[in-house]
Amino acid sequence: MSAVLTPPVAAPAKPARRGELPTASNVFEPAWIRVVLITIALLFLTLFLFVPLVAVFAEAFKKGWQAYLAAITDPDAVSAIKLTLIAAGIAVPLNLVFGIAASWAIAKFEFRGKSVLLTLIDLPFSVSPVISGLIYVLLFGAQGWMGPWLQAHDVKILFAVPGIVLATVFITFPFVARELIPLMQSQGTEEEEAALVLGASGWNTFRRVTLPNIKWGLLYGVILCNARAMGEFGAVSVVSGHIRGETNTMPLQVEILYNEYNFAAAFAIASLLALLALVTLAIKSFIEWRLHESQQDDTDPAIQEHIA
Amino acid sequence: MASVVSPITGAVPMPPPPARGAPFRVMPGFGLSLGFTIFYLSLIVLIPLSAVFFKTFTLTWEAFWHAVTSERVVASYKLSFGASLIAAFINVIFGGIVAWVLVRYKFPGKRFIDALVDLPFALPTAVAGITLTALYSSNGWIGRYLEPLGLKVAFTPLGVVVALTFIGLPFVVRTVQPVLEEAERELEEAAASLGANSWQIFARVVFPTITPAMLTGFALAFARATGEYGSVIFIAGNMPMVSEITPLFIITKLEQYDYAGATAIAVVMLLASFAMLLTINLLQAWTRMRGGKR
Numbered sequence: 001m002s003a004v005l006t007p008p009v010a011a012p013a014k015p016a017r018r019g020e021l022p023t024a025s026n027v028f029e030p031a032w033i034r035v036v037l038i039t040i041a042l043l044f045l046t047l048f049l050f051v052p053l054v055a056v057f058a059e060a061f062k063k064g065w066q067a068y069l070a071a072i073t074d075p076d077a078v079s080a081i082k083l084t085l086i087a088a089g090i091a092v093p094l095n096l097v098f099g100i101a102a103s104w105a106i107a108k109f110e111f112r113g114k115s116v117l118l119t120l121i122d123l124p125f126s127v128s129p130v131i132s133g134l135i136y137v138l139l140f141g142a143q144g145w146m147g148p149w150l151q152a153h154d155v156k157i158l159f160a161v162p163g164i165v166l167a168t169v170f171i172t173f174p175f176v177a178r179e180l181i182p183l184m185q186s187q188g189t190e191e192e193e194a195a196l197v198l199g200a201s202g203w204n205t206f207r208r209v210t211l212p213n214i215k216w217g218l219l220y221g222v223i224l225c226n227a228r229a230m231g232e233f234g235a236v237s238v239v240s241g242h243i244r245g246e247t248n249t250m251p252l253q254v255e256i257l258y259n260e261y262n263f264a265a266a267f268a269i270a271s272l273l274a275l276l277a278l279v280t281l282a283i284k285s286f287i288e289w290r291l292h293e294s295q296q297d298d299t300d301p302a303i304q305e306h307i308a
Numbered sequence: 309m310a311s312v313v314s315p316i317t318g319a320v321p322m323p324p325p326p327a328r329g330a331p332f333r334v335m336p337g338f339g340l341s342l343g344f345t346i347f348y349l350s351l352i353v354l355i356p357l358s359a360v361f362f363k364t365f366t367l368t369w370e371a372f373w374h375a376v377t378s379e380r381v382v383a384s385y386k387l388s389f390g391a392s393l394i395a396a397f398i399n400v401i402f403g404g405i406v407a408w409v410l411v412r413y414k415f416p417g418k419r420f421i422d423a424l425v426d427l428p429f430a431l432p433t434a435v436a437g438i439t440l441t442a443l444y445s446s447n448g449w450i451g452r453y454l455e456p457l458g459l460k461v462a463f464t465p466l467g468v469v470v471a472l473t474f475i476g477l478p479f480v481v482r483t484v485q486p487v488l489e490e491a492e493r494e495l496e497e498a499a500a501s502l503g504a505n506s507w508q509i510f511a512r513v514v515f516p517t518i519t520p521a522m523l524t525g526f527a528l529a530f531a532r533a534t535g536e537y538g539s540v541i542f543i544a545g546n547m548p549m550v551s552e553i554t555p556l557f558i559i560t561k562l563e564q565y566d567y568a569g570a571t572a573i574a575v576v577m578l579l580a581s582f583a584m585l586l587t588i589n590l591l592q593a594w595t596r597m598r599g600g601k602r
Contacts, residue, residue, distance in 0.1 A: 029506045034413055041409040042421075044402040047450075048474050049427050052439045055449060059442055098348045105342040108335050117345070119585070123353055126581045128535025129433075130555040131574045134562065135356040138363050143567055145359065170352055193334045202336035224429075231432025233538035238559065251434040251538070258438050258542065267442075270435040277430035284430075285423040 053274065060271035063264045071268035079245045080253035080269070083161065087236075087249060088229035091168040095225055096218075099176025103214075104206075107184035108192070118181070124173045132170050133238025136163055159241030164249065167235040172225045179221035180214060187213055216294075220287045227280040231273055360578060363571040375572035380548055381557055385576075387465055388554040392533035395472035399529045400522055403480030410481070411488040428477050433538025440471055441543040463545030468553065471539040476529030483525035484518055487595065491517050520595040527591055531584040535577065 029037075061068055071077060102121060106114060124132065138144050140157040150157060157163045191213070195205040211218075233251040240247045248256065250269055257266035364372060375381075409415075410422055428436065444451040444461040454461055461467050491514065499509045537555040544551045552560075554577060561570035 033506065037405055038409050038413055038415055040402070041406045045406060045421060045424070048477055049424055051449065052436065052443060052474070053424075053427065053431075055443050056435060056439050059439070098345065101341040101348075102345040104337060105345050109338045109342070111338075111342070117349075119589070120349060120353065122585070123357065126531060126535075126585045127357070128537065128555050128574075128577055128581070130535070130537050130558050131360065131578060134558060134570060134574050135359050137562065138359040138567065138571065139356055141567070143565075166352075170356065173352055189335055196334050196336070206337075227430050231430075231435070233432060233434040234555065237537075238562065251432050254434050254438060255542075263442070266438060270432075270438060273432045273435045277427060277432070277435075280430045281423050281426055284426065285419075 053278075056267060056271050056274045059263065059267035062267075067264050068268050068271075071265035072272065074265070076245045076248065077253060077265075077269055080248045080250050081272075083164065083248065084230050084250045086161065087165050087168045088226055090165050091172050091229045092222060092226050094169055095172050096176050096222060098173070099180050099221060100218075102177040103180035103184045104210075106181050107187075108189050121174050121177050124170055129171065129232065129234025130238060132235040133167055135170075136166055136239050158239055159243065159247060161247065163239035164236050164247060167239045168229050168232055171232050171235050172229045175225035175228065176218070176221035179217050179224070183214055183217040184210075216287050216291050220284065223280050223283050223287075227277060230276060357578075360571055360574050363568065364575050367568050367572060371568070372572050375569045376576050380552070381554070381573060383549045384552050384554040384557045387468060387551065388534055391465060391468040391472055391553075392530050394469050395476055395533050396526050396530040398469075398473050399476045399480045400526045403477060403525060403529075404484055404518070404522060407481045407484035407488060411485055425481050426478050428475055433475070433536065434542075436474055437471065437539040437542035440474060440539065441467070444470060444543065462543055463547075463551065465544075465551050467543035467545070468540055468551060471543050472533040472536060475536050475539055476533050479529040479532065480522065480525030483528065483595075484521045487518050487521040488514075517598065520591060520598050524588060524591040524595055527584060527588045531581060531588065534584075535581060 072081075102117075105111075106117065137158060139146055140150060140163065141147050142151065144158075157166070191209050192205050195209045196202070200208065230249075231251060232249075233255070236249055237252060237255070240249070240252055242248060242252060242256065244256065250273055254266050254270050254273070257263075257269065367375070406425065410418065410425075441448075441462050443449050444454070444467060446452065446455050446460075446462070448462070451462060459466070461470055495513050496509050499513050504512065535555060537553075537559075540553050541556055544553060544556075546552050546556055554573065558570045558573050558577075561567075561573065
């Protein structure tokens with residue numbers, strides 16, 4: 001159908017970038033509508049994205065470099081940064097291992113109840129962060145299921161670092177799996193089967209065949225997981241107990257400073273988190289670009305054949 | 309529900325699994341990977357989440373009903389669900405326009421803007437909260453121009469809508485964008501060649517194609533907004549009966565050591581989000597059917 005309508009292209013088609021038009025002639029709207037729509041879109045995004053982003057940094061540097069440096073090198077701030085790194089450093093690898101195991105089982109095998117399993121993996125995304133924190137209070141709190149036992153054995157989970165790590169693991173649970181499952185499903189099992197038939201061990205097949213195929217998707221999941229792990233507020237706020245210098249993560253430190261009307265310091269730490277968000281978006285765009293390129297490579301022969 | 313987070317796959321449905329005739333498996337590691345998946349899922353998600361329901365069973369029905377229908381909590385439902393609806397509606401309209409513009413038109417800075425649309429996913433909610441509050445308070449960059457017009461945003465329910473609009477912004481854009489990219493332009497060309505004007509092409513050809521995606525995006529933005537906490541509490545002012553959202557009310561109950569009361573409200577919210585999850589799954593199935601080609 002499309003072959004009939006589109007004029008034959010002599011040169012190999014330049015890979016169309018995402019959103020790029022093949023030709024300008026099939027835009028039917030008059031120019032003024034285009035201008036109006038672009039203006040509305042840009043105004044909306046300016047109001048809701050650009051201005052807040054600029055404001056974070058403007059507020060952070062309101063009192064100058066000195067105040068900024070003092071704010072982010074404050075001992076409480078440093079310990080908040082450390083705790084944030086610890087929580088993310090535990091949560092991300094755990095969910096990475098889970099993501100690989102889950103996507104291997106779901107993408108490479110057929111079994112009953114697969115769609116139920118997929119829905120269950122998504123659950124943490126549909127639970128309010130506050131409820132995610134609440135469940136750990138119910139489990140480990142003084143009146144919780146395990147509370148008396150924990151008290152008797154002098155183990156602190158709630159209002160301590162383990163509680164923060166658990167809440168972070170829960171919140172970021174689906175990220176890696178969600179990225180890998182569709183990717184591995186679209187790749188099928190042929191390459192792995194070939195390797196196995198040729199005598200490679202299961203581990204070698206995974207390491208030499210599967211891993212190179214999924215590396216970008218894996219990285220994608222990891223950076224999103226990491227951004228959320230470092231930025232989580234609601235769930236961590238419920239389980240942390242807000243002990244300064246001990247159980248405050250960076251977002252919680254931002255809240256405390258803000259509520260003390262220490263706006264410059266609050267925004268200084270907030271600016272570090274905003275920077276993390278920008279780096280995450282930059283890496284994400286880079287990976288999308290890489291994936292796009294590799295997909296182009298995959299489809300190219302088909303296009304060539306089609307044109308010929 | 310999170311498929312929208314993934315521009316690798318977009319809202320594109322997973323391909324159907326390859327048919328397997330023979331029960332014989334070449335691939336190793338099924339037992340290990342599935343076993344670990346179910347073990348970890350139970351440990352991290354299922355067992356902790358079930359605690360909410362078990363805790364609720366310790367309440368009598370009257371106590372539960374009293375906890376979830378008190379005047380203050382009903383006011384918080386109205387605010388949480390009302391503001392989420394308005395925010396999702398704003399996002400459907402403007403997010404739809406943004407998706408359209410990003411897919412169909414060329415303009416300078418487009419790729420930068422495309423990347424920045426995901427900012428609300430990547431920016432920690434507490435940062436969004438304090439920044440929006442600073443912008444919309446009476447001496448903020450935006451608030452100082454709205455105040456003379458009689459519009460108070462920060463510390464009012466209107467502020468809640470602003471925060472929830474920010475949070476939900478990427479959902480509609482990222483669900484509609486792939487559908488628009490996949491849309492068959494030939495249909496629009498055919499309509500144009502048959503003499504349809506651009507409004508008719510939009511209303512009769514484009515709009516029906518993207519309707520399921522728009523609804524999915526709406527539902528995703530709405531679902532996210534109802535549970536949102538971090539970005540809202542700073543800008544809301546948190547006055548009981550006026551600008552107190554349901555998640556904050558749960559925290560208030562917890563701080564009063566009323567665990568049963570907090571859990572009862574949490575169950576109501578969980579049931580609401582499960583209902584939305586089901587709706588979203590149905591909507592995505594519909595999107596897939598409309599997509600047809602896959």
